[in-house]
Amino acid sequence: MTMRIGVQLPEVERPVRWAEMREIALVAEDTGFDSLWVGDHLLYRNDGRTTGPWEAWSMLAALGEATSRIDIGPLVAATSFHAPAMLAKKAATVDEISGGRLILGLGAGWNETEFNAYGFPFDRRASRFEEAFHIIRTLLTEGSIDFDGKFYTLRDCELVPRARKGIPIMIGSHGPRVLRMTLPYVDRWNGWYSWFGNTTEGLAAMFEGVDSACADIGRDPGSFERSVSLLIEAPGAVGNVERASRWRDPAAISGDTEEIAAQLREFEDLGLAEVQLVVDPITVDSVEWLSGIFEYLGR
Amino acid sequence: MADMEFGFFAQILAPPGAPVPRWRDVRGWLHATEAAGFDTFWVPDELVWQVKDPEKRIGWWECVAIAGAAAAESSSIEIGTWVLSALHRNPGLTAKVAATLDEIAGGRFVFGFGSGHAGPQGEAFGFPHDKTVSRYEDALKIIVPLLRQGEVDYKGEYHTAVNQPLTPLGPSGTKIPLMLGGHGPRTMGLAVEYADIWSAYTTTSAYPSAFEDMTTQLERILEESGRDPGSLGRSIGIPIAAPGVDPAGPFVDMDPIRGSLDEIVETLVSFTDLGVTRLEFVPASIDLDAWIPAMAEILQAVREA
Numbered sequence: 001m002t003m004r005i006g007v008q009l010p011e012v013e014r015p016v017r018w019a020e021m022r023e024i025a026l027v028a029e030d031t032g033f034d035s036l037w038v039g040d041h042l043l044y045r046n047d048g049r050t051t052g053p054w055e056a057w058s059m060l061a062a063l064g065e066a067t068s069r070i071d072i073g074p075l076v077a078a079t080s081f082h083a084p085a086m087l088a089k090k091a092a093t094v095d096e097i098s099g100g101r102l103i104l105g106l107g108a109g110w111n112e113t114e115f116n117a118y119g120f121p122f123d124r125r126a127s128r129f130e131e132a133f134h135i136i137r138t139l140l141t142e143g144s145i146d147f148d149g150k151f152y153t154l155r156d157c158e159l160v161p162r163a164r165k166g167i168p169i170m171i172g173s174h175g176p177r178v179l180r181m182t183l184p185y186v187d188r189w190n191g192w193y194s195w196f197g198n199t200t201e202g203l204a205a206m207f208e209g210v211d212s213a214c215a216d217i218g219r220d221p222g223s224f225e226r227s228v229s230l231l232i233e234a235p236g237a238v239g240n241v242e243r244a245s246r247w248r249d250p251a252a253i254s255g256d257t258e259e260i261a262a263q264l265r266e267f268e269d270l271g272l273a274e275v276q277l278v279v280d281p282i283t284v285d286s287v288e289w290l291s292g293i294f295e296y297l298g299r
Numbered sequence: 300m301a302d303m304e305f306g307f308f309a310q311i312l313a314p315p316g317a318p319v320p321r322w323r324d325v326r327g328w329l330h331a332t333e334a335a336g337f338d339t340f341w342v343p344d345e346l347v348w349q350v351k352d353p354e355k356r357i358g359w360w361e362c363v364a365i366a367g368a369a370a371a372e373s374s375s376i377e378i379g380t381w382v383l384s385a386l387h388r389n390p391g392l393t394a395k396v397a398a399t400l401d402e403i404a405g406g407r408f409v410f411g412f413g414s415g416h417a418g419p420q421g422e423a424f425g426f427p428h429d430k431t432v433s434r435y436e437d438a439l440k441i442i443v444p445l446l447r448q449g450e451v452d453y454k455g456e457y458h459t460a461v462n463q464p465l466t467p468l469g470p471s472g473t474k475i476p477l478m479l480g481g482h483g484p485r486t487m488g489l490a491v492e493y494a495d496i497w498s499a500y501t502t503t504s505a506y507p508s509a510f511e512d513m514t515t516q517l518e519r520i521l522e523e524s525g526r527d528p529g530s531l532g533r534s535i536g537i538p539i540a541a542p543g544v545d546p547a548g549p550f551v552d553m554d555p556i557r558g559s560l561d562e563i564v565e566t567l568v569s570f571t572d573l574g575v576t577r578l579e580f581v582p583a584s585i586d587l588d589a590w591i592p593a594m595a596e597i598l599q600a601v602r603e604a
Contacts, residue, residue: 051466055399097364152425153425
């Protein structure tokens with residue numbers, strides 16, 4: 001199998017300290033996973049309970065230092081939470097720290113609760129994202145920008161030290177408008193499992209939307225990579241992942257590692273370059289258990 | 300002088316015409332300063348100086364990322380931000396950064412925060428450049444309650460936090476040490492009101508006389524506030540050229556501390572006359588492989604003085 005397989009690290013499923021986060025990351029690296037992902041959120045409020053994760057960029061930097069070979073990235077960085085030029089600088093710096101292993105996942109953000117709590121505007125997110133994406137992409141690829149937009153104004157901005165050339169930019173969005181504005185430029189597109197019901201049928205239908213957006217803008221649908229997150233059930237699954245209260249989580253992919261590997265092959269057949277596995281539970285043990293799939297994938 | 304604390308300013312900058320320090324270089328400074336007896340490894344929050352002039356332009360690696368990696372890679376030295384700018388990030392998010400750095404550092408984090416400076420680097424990055432101190436005041440009204448009570452609800456002119464918790468907290472809990480910069484009466488007043496440590500520096504001279512007026516002003520504000528002066532640490536940032544190490548770099552024209560070992564030690568000891576409890580050393584050198592070991596000798600001598 002050539003499809004890359006990544007793991008999302010714990011977020012708010014349960015309290016997780018840095019030591020355990022680091023251990024899960026190292027086990028994922030040692031057992032052969034290709035990438036590690038950190039959600040970018042500030043808080044969740046479900047059923048009267050408030051939970052929060054650690055801050056994404058400081059955590060990514062620490063993970064970049066602690067690991068040596070595995071790719072790392074936010075899944076996905078909310079462009080609303082930072083000035084876009086600052087986000088570009090954070091990305092360049094984490095990429096430097098990791099020795100060139102950053103994948104920059106970007107999205108507009110969706111969790112209205114945290115936007116309201118932190119005072120970030122929730123309106124016109126697609127338009128704001130369009131400008132932010134343009135700024136970030138330009139700074140990472142060209143190093144400078146002078147921009148007078150509706151939401152952001154940057155005068156003679158220079159990103160110094162320059163970002164490494166070739167930091168992959170991955171867009172996590174399925175809105176037609178955002179797709180049309182970003183597909184001309186992205187290296188990778190990413191979908192979240194709940195958008196397509198965590199099934200191959202659902203994903204095939206979703207891909208039709210992506211293909212159609214490509215046709216609209218004249219981009220070859222095979223010219224960028226596609227990845228999705230998938231919800232996986234491991235032994236000891238607790239279900240009802242905290243953040244899933246926004247939507248009912250679809251059924252997780254389950255079975256023993258051989259069965260899971262077979263299902264992953266079916267997803268690969270749809271043309272996926274990578275999957276990010278959201279594992280329930282997410283622990284050192286579950287990652288070790290899950291690495292059993294590699295035996296059935298010829299890796 | 301055994302109680303004086305010493306910090307290292309990590310100059311994570313790309314000076315014009317000189318090689319960009321890579322992370323492996325910064326990591327080398329981290330280990331070297333930890334071994335040399337520095338108490339704190341400070342990471343600055345700068346973007347790009349002299350942005351409009353390609354010959355003079357100085358770019359900086361990003362503070363939070365470097366601090367996160369330094370926190371993960373160190374074991375005994377404190378990691379601090381010197382100082383996170385109120386202009387650069389949302390205040391609630393900044394507090395979450397502090398809690399996360401405290402967690403990664405295992406409780407060894409010092410949260411330095413300040414108003415930031417309006418100017419070309421802010422404009423280049425799209426940050427506001429007016430009402431800097433007012434914005435800072437608003438930010439503190441969010442950050443301090445988050446740090447000390449774990450929650451805040453505040454609607455200010457520049458910043459908003461609605462029913463916002465700070466969770467999770469790291470090992471320091473609600474006791475992360477807070478260092479606030481202040482050179483003028485308003486910012487000094489805020490440091491006296493909220494901080495564990497007051498922070499200052501000058502760009503004109505590193506010698507104690509350059510800090511006398513500031514100290515007088517601080518002591519007046521302390522007296523007016525009724526706060527016990529002994530309860531507020533005093534941190535002074537100073538460029539220093541170590542003996543035998545070529546002076547160079549962007550801080551060399553700020554009248555750095557210099558001279559023989561004995562002369563330097565005498566000058567540093569005299570900072571106690573100003574009630575200084577911490578000295579943060581900014582290298583007036585770019586050869587840190589030589590500067591750091593030379594500083595180890597100085598730190599030891601000052602401690603024994």
